[in-house]
Amino acid sequence: MGDTILPLLFLLIVAIYYTGLRALTLTAVSVLSCIIFEYLYRRILGKKRSIGDMSAVVTGMIIAFCMPVTAPIWFPIIGAFFAIVVVKQLFGGLGNNIFNPAAAAICLLTVTWPGTMSTFPQATAKFSPFATPVEFETGVPVLTALKNGTLPDNRPFEMLIGYTPGNFGTSAILVIIIAGLVLLYRRIISWKIPLAYLGTVAVLALLFPRCPSGRLDSVVFELTSGSLAFVAVFMATDPVTSPVTTLGRLLYGFFLGLITVFIRYFGIYPEGAFFALLIMNPFVLALDRLGWKLKSKGGRIAYEQE
């Protein structure tokens, strides 16, 4: 897990550089509550200690990165409780969960407090660590601009370095690309899922552009806005909740892209990546079965119930 934590730390440094120390506070609160909830759950139910693997730390950082800097302090605590206790530990702990815990937590927060999760401050605003920001100038994130059909404020280069209103951990696309390449080199994630995911989104943005300034611009904006790249690199490739076979992975990425674009274009929430992940997670077993069938050239997999 250390290999995943290092790129996340880099993202955190970039976020602190842009938005001040509040990013650090939110991340610290999230990580601490994840660790505490996991330890308490294991202790109360008399199971083995599992905070030795750093999965709670990773989950905590991911949950924190996907919210705006102006979120209240108790946001990550609720997210951490739902992610660790309900989605991960209740199913039996690491390796037994069906759903990605961080994605489920972010979905919960988005559904329950849609306003707080979609008001972002300006890109250059700095926030002090402990006071909850009440009045701040809101910036228009690129996703909202695309949804309204107006021209986004930022230029594509600014999107790469993260100089845009958005979630404080998912905006620095360059860092995410480098992190993705490092993880690929270290054989932690596979290249098929992000390629299929981002490829599908790119093709759909090319065919049905939302940005008024042309198709290429639309592709770039779709790929670099919101949390899409972050989800594709860090969350969709989670080894527990993603398929194993080649065909399964490609189909997984394809359907993820489809549903993300669908929710972005027609739904009421600006970012659809987390919902797409939650929806596709139960299908992983079926996709793997399909992949095995093709691999073994039409051999049948017996169902356990029969």
Add this chain to the structure above:
Amino acid sequence: MSKNKKKAASNKKAAPAARKKEKNAKMTAAPAMKETNKAAAVPAKGKAAQVAAAPTNEQKAAKTAVEPAEEKAVKAAAATEDVKVQEASAPANPNSAQTEKENTERAGFKLAGNKFFASIKNFNFKRHKAPKPEKAEKAEKQETGAPAELNKAKKAENAPAEELEKENQLLNLKKRLLDLNPVFIKIVAAVPLLGAAVSLKNGILLSCVMILTVVLLNLLLIPIYRFIPNRYRPAVSFLAAGVVITPLYAIAHYFSPSIASNCSIYLPLIAVSALALCEKQHFGKKYVVPKTALDAFFNGLGFAFAAIIISVLREIIANGTLYDRPLPYISEAKFKLAAYPAGAFILLAVFAALFRKIFNYNEGKGDDML
């Protein structure tokens, strides 16, 4: 009484034959010997058949024996025809033997009536259980190496005791409410709860409608369930549920239209859920109707218990209000997920686990949903 019935039936069968013989006797002027034989044969048959109206037949046969042959035949025929009529109506002949019999009969009726009224007075719902020391004795007998016949006899003797126990299990309120709560433990009638129990007002309306539906459905279905062929039982119970829910639906919409429209589609779905709450295995048996209705009422109370708990929790968590009045400190912290279907599922799951833990529900008993 059954003997009389059988003989009356045979007599009814014999009467047309006797009538035919009498007609033949009429047409062919047979000698008196044959007629006397026939006339003797008729009252003999009548005597064999009748125990209650026997003296009248004898007397009539005796009278007809005196008169001439033709009249004899006619009157014998008339006697046999009248036999049926006299069977039906109580004879009012001024005969001492007859009145004596009637008096004993009336006394018998009175006795029976007294017994009937006495049984109603002493009638209580819970019949006494089979006393335990008998069972212990039987167990001892079994342990001393009794043959299989004794075991069979023991089982035959215990069968009514087991039936008594089953009947008494019907009326265990604690069981229906907590041990085998239909919503939390058996998870049977959860649909209206998940969908509509968002506020306390909704919960109260759902509970009332469910209790009334279940009780009325039981009262409606039990008398007719035996007469419906097996194939059409689900359809008829479905229709009966619809018939029962219609007035309740209309009343709910008339008296509280806002709450009823808040429940939207889940109010008519109580009809379908109520079917699941009626214990179908009690339907064809010979239990007293009030007993099964009481059991269904307890099932409905279990649903009401669950509905009120969940609706109170969901209203407090999601809106911060209780019965539409805002609570002082909680109304700031709202967690809207409790009102959405996701929260409903998770809350029901948590309560199901809680109740299963507290009341030690074994997994394989009745959980046939998975």
Add this chain to the structure above:
Amino acid sequence: MNPTQFAAIAVSAIFVQNLVIVYMLCEGSFFKALKTPASMTLFGGCITVATTLSSVFAWLINSFLLRPNSLAWLSPIVFIIIIAALEALAELIVSKFLPEKSNSLHKLFTASAFNCAVLGLVFLNIEVNMRGFFGAAFYGFCAGLGYLLAMFIIKNALERISFSSPPTVFKGLPIALITTGIISLGFMGFAGISIS
């Protein structure tokens, strides 16, 4: 009705207003039919047929009988009569043409017709001005497909759970309910979708 409207109806019936995941119209027969793929498809197919036919007849009766005479309070019993009549008709047809299968199909027909999902869908579908007749029929058909999709999702999720180890208290139905809850959390991303 142009294709976009039909697409909007299909999306609405399958994703936005899924019978099981959004409206929670699942019950014992739903989970019992999940055991084998064959029974799953058969049950889903029966539900689809039931929803289509019942929504057709219910829409007709509602718009020509109940609505003009403002007899909305009679709608539960009328719809129940429609569903029961359709089921009896199906059983009659089966007993005439396939008498040897009538016993095994009886259970399937009763489970798929006397269902929360079918009755709930009929109530959801009878808004006269919203979709028109063909829209209502198509909505009923797509709702059945949505039921099939929900069965597929939940079956896969439950298979995955059989490899994991929840606490003893949660084993069986409670963990399935939590899974369905998280799936419905994901489906809330589709909320409010309107294609036009």
